[in-house]
Amino acid sequence: MKSEMLDAVDRTKLVSPEAFVAISGLVSEYCLAYDAGDFKRFASIWTDDARFSAEPAGPLPVPMYGRAAIVDTLAARRSAGTGRRTRHYTLNLRLEPRHDGAVTGLSAMLVVEINAHDGSMSIHRTGWYHDVFALERGQWRLQERLLVYDVLDHGNAKVGA
Amino acid sequence: MSAATDRSASAEFATAGQPDSWIYMEVCRIVAEYALALDGGDFERFRAIWAADARFATNPDFGMLPVPMIGRDAITSAFEQLWHRNRGRGIRHFVGDVKIHGTTGDAIEARCAMVAVSDRHGTGKQIVHRSGEYRDRFIVEDRTLRLQNRLLQYDCEVGAPIGPLPGLRLNA
Numbered sequence: 119m120k121s122e123m124l125d126a127v128d129r130t131k132l133v134s135p136e137a138f139v140a141i142s143g144l145v146s147e148y149c150l151a152y153d154a155g156d157f158k159r160f161a162s163i164w165t166d167d168a169r170f171s172a173e174p175a176g177p178l179p180v181p182m183y184g185r186a187a188i189v190d191t192l193a194a195r196r197s198a199g200t201g202r203r204t205r206h207y208t209l210n211l212r213l214e215p216r217h218d219g220a221v222t223g224l225s226a227m228l229v230v231e232i233n234a235h236d237g238s239m240s241i242h243r244t245g246w247y248h249d250v251f252a253l254e255r256g257q258w259r260l261q262e263r264l265l266v267y268d269v270l271d272h273g274n275a276k277v278g279a
Numbered sequence: 280m281s282a283a284t285d286r287s288a289s290a291e292f293a294t295a296g297q298p299d300s301w302i303y304m305e306v307c308r309i310v311a312e313y314a315l316a317l318d319g320g321d322f323e324r325f326r327a328i329w330a331a332d333a334r335f336a337t338n339p340d341f342g343m344l345p346v347p348m349i350g351r352d353a354i355t356s357a358f359e360q361l362w363h364r365n366r367g368r369g370i371r372h373f374v375g376d377v378k379i380h381g382t383t384g385d386a387i388e389a390r391c392a393m394v395a396v397s398d399r400h401g402t403g404k405q406i407v408h409r410s411g412e413y414r415d416r417f418i419v420e421d422r423t424l425r426l427q428n429r430l431l432q433y434d435c436e437v438g439a440p441i442g443p444l445p446g447l448r449l450n451a
Contacts, residue, residue, distance in 0.1 A: 127301075225311070
């Protein structure tokens with residue numbers, strides 16, 4: 119099955135397969151490394167000058183600037199979550215090239231919460247990731263992430279990363 | 280198995296019958312766009328994923344949409360009305376497990392899994408609302424790969440046993 123079928127498609131509006139594979143790996147690693155508590159791996163996905171924000175902010179001190187600030191803050195956030203664990207999923211990934219060579223991304227977030235006491239699972243959060251990916255020293259990295267939550271608990275502004 | 284044989288077998292596995300990376304990437308983009316545009320209420324982008332003569336159907340018909348629907352405008356209009364009716368219910372569609380099944384003439388056939396969550400009880404807590412499988416056909420139209428046929432096969436009918444899934448009836 120060859121791409122000649124798509125010869126008529128305007129590929130200037132598409133990211134390259136190489137970028138698609140690399141960036142897909144970054145969004146997966148964000149979830150896998152966070153849930154595993156492996157913040158060395160988690161750090162590797164961000165650019166030096168990365169920015170992270172969330173709407174609504176909840177308990178997170180957003181916006182955060184720089185890889186170190188992001189990683190340290192989210193590591194502390196995860197450590198504070200006693201009695202539960204999370205499983206993050208990133209789905210519906212849509213990537214589009216930007217005029218300056220960066221790639222913008224939009225995807226859907228699903229977080230399942232696992233109660234450590236009884237093992238029960240429930241949907242914790244859903245939302246959107248609005249991202250910018252950039253090449254840094256020849257590697258695709260996450261440069262900007264805006265997390266927009268879908269639903270808040272009624273009367274409770276606490277949200278999880 | 281020797282290392283040389285192993286490498287040869289791996290190379291054959293990687294290319295035989297496998298979709299080209301551009302095809303896989305484009306199909307992933309469109310099935311993602313469907314969910315993102317639908318949940319975001321962006322019906323300009325939603326309309327752009329469909330071929331002019333597109334067809335959308337569900338099995339079973341839960342009565343939420345006038346299925347089957349024929350034509351890009353009819354499909355877009357029906358989903359836009361549904362979106363307005365469901366605003367505030369925290370509905371989110373998640374699509375994954377994209378698999379290219381093959382090609383027929385100028386069309387690409389693929390399937391993917393769907394799970395939809397919603398705050399259907401208005402408590403601020405989302406639950407799994409539906410799950411199923413999209414059975415799709417894509418064609419190139421106006422220099423863009425577009426969705427020409429989508430059958431949403433829900434995992435089971437409410438109150439009915441789960442039986443074999445009917446096949447995708449393209450051009451039905």
